Amino acid sequence: MTSTAVKSRAAASGRAGDKIFSGAALGAGVLILITLFAVALFLLIQALPTFSADPAEITGGEGFFAYIFPIIIGTVIAAAIALVIATPIGIGVALFISHFAPRQIAGPLGYVIDLLAAIPSVIYGAWGYMVLAPALVPGYEWLSQNLGFIPIFEGPASQTGKTILTASIVLAVMVLPIITSLSREIFLQTPKLHEEAALALGATRWEMITTAVLPFARPGIISAVMLGLGRALGETMAVALVLSTGGLIPSLIKTGNQTIAAEIALNFPEAFGLRLAELIAAGLVLFLITLVVNMIARAIIARHKEFSGAN
Amino acid sequence: MSKRIDVNDLNVYYSKFRAVEGVSINIEAKSVTAFIGPSGCGKSTFLRTLNRMHEVIPGGRVEGEVLLDGDNLYAPGVDPVTVRSQIGMVFQRPNPFPTMSIRDNVLAGVKLNGKKIAKSDADALVEKSLRGANLWNEVKDRLDKPGAGLSGGQQQRLCIARTIAVKPDVILMDEPCSALDPISTLAIEDLINELKNDYTVVIVTHNMQQAARVSDKTAFFNIAGTGKPGKLIEYNDTATIFSNPAEQATEDYVSGRFG
Numbered sequence A: 001m002t003s004t005a006v007k008s009r010a011a012a013s014g015r016a017g018d019k020i021f022s023g024a025a026l027g028a029g030v031l032i033l034i035t036l037f038a039v040a041l042f043l044l045i046q047a048l049p050t051f052s053a054d055p056a057e058i059t060g061g062e063g064f065f066a067y068i069f070p071i072i073i074g075t076v077i078a079a080a081i082a083l084v085i086a087t088p089i090g091i092g093v094a095l096f097i098s099h100f101a102p103r104q105i106a107g108p109l110g111y112v113i114d115l116l117a118a119i120p121s122v123i124y125g126a127w128g129y130m131v132l133a134p135a136l137v138p139g140y141e142w143l144s145q146n147l148g149f150i151p152i153f154e155g156p157a158s159q160t161g162k163t164i165l166t167a168s169i170v171l172a173v174m175v176l177p178i179i180t181s182l183s184r185e186i187f188l189q190t191p192k193l194h195e196e197a198a199l200a201l202g203a204t205r206w207e208m209i210t211t212a213v214l215p216f217a218r219p220g221i222i223s224a225v226m227l228g229l230g231r232a233l234g235e236t237m238a239v240a241l242v243l244s245t246g247g248l249i250p251s252l253i254k255t256g257n258q259t260i261a262a263e264i265a266l267n268f269p270e271a272f273g274l275r276l277a278e279l280i281a282a283g284l285v286l287f288l289i290t291l292v293v294n295m296i297a298r299a300i301i302a303r304h305k306e307f308s309g310a311n
Numbered sequence B: 001m002s003k004r005i006d007v008n009d010l011n012v013y014y015s016k017f018r019a020v021e022g023v024s025i026n027i028e029a030k031s032v033t034a035f036i037g038p039s040g041c042g043k044s045t046f047l048r049t050l051n052r053m054h055e056v057i058p059g060g061r062v063e064g065e066v067l068l069d070g071d072n073l074y075a076p077g078v079d080p081v082t083v084r085s086q087i088g089m090v091f092q093r094p095n096p097f098p099t100m101s102i103r104d105n106v107l108a109g110v111k112l113n114g115k116k117i118a119k120s121d122a123d124a125l126v127e128k129s130l131r132g133a134n135l136w137n138e139v140k141d142r143l144d145k146p147g148a149g150l151s152g153g154q155q156q157r158l159c160i161a162r163t164i165a166v167k168p169d170v171i172l173m174d175e176p177c178s179a180l181d182p183i184s185t186l187a188i189e190d191l192i193n194e195l196k197n198d199y200t201v202v203i204v205t206h207n208m209q210q211a212a213r214v215s216d217k218t219a220f221f222n223i224a225g226t227g228k229p230g231k232l233i234e235y236n237d238t239a240t241i242f243s244n245p246a247e248q249a250t251e252d253y254v255s256g257r258f259g
């Protein structure tokens, strides 16, 4: 009799714990949604004057779309190049740390990479325009002379090296630690069971990685890349310091192009009235781009759910 | 194809710790050999040295020789990758690749080393391997569904199909039924009986009846105490081990009077 009483009391407190936990989880979820919604609402209200204004009064004099379109393209190009550079390197370094490096090297290397993620972006920007940009000038010259017939390498090359390609490379260095440390964590979590299954079938180390590790890590890699992309899209300081801005041009090695985040950062201090509304509208557009990209990433992950091993 | 295994004075280490000491054993081709013994006596450790899976564990190393039809697996210059494709292994917990379909799981080992295989050949091999693992009838209509969606027993037979698809000479099984229900267990035992027509099979089991049912010969391993290395105590025909063992320890263990 006592024992049933004890049991039911234990069960009751277990239920209370469940309730508290689910309440807290729900609360946290709702809070995030409210915050997001509040940010979106703020941006929308502040940006509204842009959309009702006379197109001639918008910067450039041809309306908001003509103003924002070139810098959307600039933003996307810079972030895309950064990811194209950082993703393979990040995955490679992460694999090296998790599956190839001897323990004495893997530990410190992982630590150094985590530290890279903590360096403030202004430092990356300073390094970009003082060291990297001048160093790249000869390379850009070479590209414009030998591959100049391809529009993206059309000359004359910038003499300062402060081009969108330099900015993209700086962005790549900045997102590299994010992609590397997240991928490494996921690679380390690959079940031993599946790694051994591959090895026991006669897989080499590399084949073990392609049959067991990479498929297991695929959704995690996509998430890591998306986080990196978020940083690349939203990065202001580094791009503002490195890029010598200008109108939208196809060449990556001439002065020109601009990104949304840098455009906002550069102009925000002196902006008021309609100009301020414009910049906030630009921020809203960046918010939407990030949202769309994340939705696409989720769709990619969900498409393979059946084969994710979650069942 | 099936080959015999001869082990000469094998010592197995985890870094400094000697887990198995001085094992010599001759395993006939086209037979089923069972390893029995108390937990921690080194059955799994020893089994994994037979296809060079032991050295996958950091610090894992081996002294002595393992001969596959006379060729030493541990001779210098022997590639463990080649060894493992000749000597397949089925693990305690079913481990089909979760991101692959049933069909791709069966072909996983075959497609390694950059080998290309024509679709018709692949189809034939998938059917043959799944039939060989007594799984074909249950999965033939859903070959493109994920392997992880099968029951535990079916997954284990899928793992056996995947192993026989690479046409090994020997199949090692480490407690292949311990995670399975009695019906699935019987299915696998039947399968082991058929497998011995074509392969040399070595199976670790904690189930005496299972050892008695499926094996031709039985090896009993034991340890003197914790921290001591495991040793091969007695190796003989299964009937002899269970009815008339030479060693007292063996008799105590198989009759359940142990410890």
Ligand SMILES: Nc1ncnc2c1ncn2[C@@H]1O[C@H](COP(=O)(O)OP(=O)(O)OP(=O)(O)O)[C@@H](O)[C@H]1O
Binding pocket: B014, B017, B019, B037, B038, B039, B040, B041, B042, B043, B044, B045, B046, B057, B227, B230
């Ligand atoms: N990865 C490892 N590192 C260090 N020691 C290990 C490792 N795996 C096993 N051992 C040790 O080696 C000895 C033999 O273990 P093994 O797993 O081979 O025993 P077993 O006979 O298979 O036991 P069981 O019947 O419980 O599976 C044990 O003392 C164990 O603690």
Ligand SMILES: [Mg+2]
Binding pocket: B043, B044, B045, B174
């Ligand atoms: Mg074991």
